[in-house]
Amino acid sequence: MTNTKKFLAAAAAVVAAGTVGVVAAHAAAPAEAAGAAPKAAVATDPAGGDLNRSTHLSVAAALKAARASLEAAGKEGQKVSVAVVDRNGNTLVTLRGDGAGPQSYVSAEKKAFTAVSWNAPTSVLVGRLSQTPNLKDIPGTLFLPGGAPVQVGGAPVAAVGVAGAPSGDLDEKFARAGVAALGKAAE
Missing domain, CATH: 3.30.450.150 (Haem-degrading domain)
Structure with a gap:
């Protein structure tokens, strides 16, 4: 069963059960699914001002x-x-x-x-x-x-x-x- 079919089956099960919630799925790239190393992430420099932090109320x-x-x-x-x-x-x-x-x-x-x-x-x-x-x-x-x-x-x-x-x-x-x-x- 493909990742998409698995996701759709899970989503259908949630809807069928009448549950309100969040369904998350991770679709891996074909190379990653086969066990290959993931591609390098884009490098950012937090000290360089690329990222901001904020405080949120729980x-x-x-x-x-x-x-x-x-x-x-x-x-x-x-x-x-x-x-x-x-x-x-x-x-x-x-x-x-x-x-x-x-x-x-x-x-x-x-x-x-x-x-x-x-x-x-x-x-x-x-x-x-x-x-x-x-x-x-x-x-x-x-x-x-x-x-x-x-x-x-x-x-x-x-x-x-x-x-x-x-x-x-x-x-x-x-x-x-x-x-x-x-x-x-x-x-």
Whole structure:
């Protein structure tokens, strides 16, 4: 059976089982499959600036932050949604609290995306709209209080966004509770 047929059979088995997951396959070049040495990799010089390192929040840490935000909101009787995004603005975790409005889910993600994009709380960014009103036209952003960046050494590594409380100040208070739950990782 060829590698392609093996992959297709494995993929079909996953789909047939109704499992949601990731299937990975490695198709070796014919020479490598026969046991020949692989071709040399392209040489890069990490010290020469060819590679960058970045710090990303783990899913476990993102979940911890989201739960802390939901708990803080719950203690005040608020029904909110929480989103945590990574350094690139990709959603890691989104939790919609019991009774949170349908719009809060998307708003929380956009607030988190906005906070990490500018490495600033969204309440601060709202003030910048008076100087540059077209900022609000950038896709995926929402310039309302409720987003707080997670920083390490002053650089953004993630952000927490909260939406659904009756005021942006409350949303942001709960977002900051999520950041605070990360402890020393969030300076």
